[in-house]
Amino acid sequence: MAMPASRNIAPAPTRTTAQKLLDWYDIHARQLPWRHPPGAGCHPDPYRVWLSEVMLQQTGVSAVTPRFLRFVERWPDLSALAAANEADVMAEWAGLGYYARARSLIACAKTLVDQYGGIFPRTEPELARLPGIGPYSAAAIAAIAFGEQTIPIDANILRVVARLFAIETPLPAAKGAVATAAARLWPSMRAGDFAQALMDLAARHCTPRAPDCAPCPMRADCAAARHGLAATLPRKATKPPRPMRHGVALWVVRQGKSGAAGGAQVALITRPARGLLGGMRALPGPPWQVVAALPAPPELLQGRHLGRVRHIFTHFALTLDVVAADESALPAGDAPPIWWPLDQIDAAGLPTLFARAAALARAAMD
DNA sequence: AATGCGGGGCT
């Protein structure tokens, strides 16, 4: 394979580069609830490492931390999670996004209990066979929870390595070169600490937009810093524009049966298990349509227009009109709705889009 | 190799 475009003319970073970072990490490691501090002498709980890695897939530490603490308080170990009600787990995950992660998490817990005696395998290839654990997470769990000498490469580590070696090939083509460079950089011990050290450096100093190179312990060894390229790496192919979709969410309220539990109820559905917001509860409504321009609200009066919610997904922008409607407006052919107590809507586990639509609807009804 | 899949916080 040809070497990547690189300005790594000076001697390649050596093992001392890694040692500099480990020394920095021993002082500056972030304290996180799924971690043991460096030098603790034992590895953190694999259950917590696994859960944190899954939550952290495409999700930031600040968003994950409170949700992680809530989750482990509710299900403190693997057996508790494997025995959990699946709808409860999905509702607990609501708002975190990428809901296939939660379904894989449940499947993985059951697999571990049923086929592995409730014990995590400790090698990278075994871990990578489990649901929701891919190449990165398998390597990360093996290194952090079991001390295996693996090389997890996430977006943070990729960024730091691309800069250290001034790899100018655009992503995703640069991944092979980054893996080769990372293997050269990696120390022969403390693989887990080294991975987490790279992540902490990436979060604190080697940031995507405006890296702060002055405090970096590896600055002297960084080819990008020498060439003033740090802020421009890694390079990325330009992304296509985001198309627009439009939808209608129905707000259908009925009076519950009289009695102690009586009260207003709102119609919810459970979305299909696969696909967008899969397996999550939602407001009913017809399928969303791709549009070139938004329809004016008066065109969609199947009921009283309560307001509009705009929501950005990864690959399209949605405008959702929330409409108060009669029970007869529910899409024919759908399964019967779940009649959820209106005063407990916050406990329904709605993903953010529908939580915002419901909040808007309740405000508009007052 | 490319695509689908959330959401919030940053600039």
Added chain:
DNA sequence: AGCCCAGCATT
């Protein structure tokens, strides 16, 4: 308004 993030599964 765009870019970013402790990626994975599917095709």
